[in-house]
Amino acid sequence: MSTPLVATNSRVKEARKLSRRSVRTERRLFLADGPKAVEGALSIEGCVVEVFATPAALEHHADLLAGATVTLVDERALASLSDSVSPAGVVALCHHIDAPLADVVTASTRLLAICADVRDPGNAGNVIRTADAAGADAVVLAGQSVDAYNPKTVRSTVGSLFHLPFAVEADPATAVRAAQARGLTVLAADGSGEVDLFGADLAGPTAWLFGNEAWGLPAELAALADHRVAIPIHGRAESLNLSTAAAVCLYASARAQRT
Known part of the structure; x- marks a missing residue:
């Protein structure tokens, strides 16, 4: 298992910028936080770029994340990407899905x-x-x-x-x-x-x-x-x-x- 990324990692920092609407709009990307959101995102072909997950969450949600591109992050890095008070350990980086x-x-x-x-x-x-x-x-x-x-x-x-x-x-x-x-x-x-x-x-x-x-x-x-x-x-x-x-x-x- 690879070493989890930390909160100061450049990839984590770039993903964290998606908390701002202007960045989401410019990049046409957003973060989907939690297993329900990640499950929904993974059900749409081409929606998910990658999933950030803690080692514990990867083990707990093994079936959900099977076949997904998963990047391991530590607890602090995951918390920096989550808007939840109690993060569930999984956040997906997704393409926008709105239609004309x-x-x-x-x-x-x-x-x-x-x-x-x-x-x-x-x-x-x-x-x-x-x-x-x-x-x-x-x-x-x-x-x-x-x-x-x-x-x-x-x-x-x-x-x-x-x-x-x-x-x-x-x-x-x-x-x-x-x-x-x-x-x-x-x-x-x-x-x-x-x-x-x-x-x-x-x-x-x-x-x-x-x-x-x-x-x-x-x-x-x-x-x-x-x-x-x-x-x-x-x-x-x-x-x-x-x-x-x-x-x-x-x-x-x-x-x-x-x-």
Whole structure:
């Protein structure tokens, strides 16, 4: 077994630079931290450049890492590459996997999540994970949304980032129009919407449009949707947070499309 690389090794230092969005964007590379993320990355041909692992993790995850290009690192080096409080010992260096909008929103798309200006990494990751669980076909991160490859976003998807296609689109309106052009009904999740979620027709191809955590959807963007849909609040809560609202909406569509 080769001697593990240390934190001051040049390869480890170069990989550590991917904690910055500008470097990730320039190099089209990112780090996937933890066994679930690494497993998902390894399931996509050509995604993984190499896997950094401690000797203990290599032994523990022998089946997962079989056939992968593994670089041994010591505990301190691994911790410098991980965003987790308790690193699991494996981090994959990966190529970006987002696809063009036209390849993600297609004529066969039946359930789509569009995130417009979603800034919180955890929220974005939870929406991606929920979309995956609900059987959605794809996700679009639009406008000033958080980087999909932010370490916290990747970790919060728990591997789902690698399970369904996603696109990054600078203009949310372009994403909405692309969905409509492909025959999807665009529903804006809006607390003041004119349609009640549980009275809405959700059986057809649908794109859900979710807005920013703090201020929701801009009026001009919500106006582009075919309908604005409100989740009824039966108790005294003022509203639902973004990831919870997305889960309710996506599962309502999933249920309607499967009955």
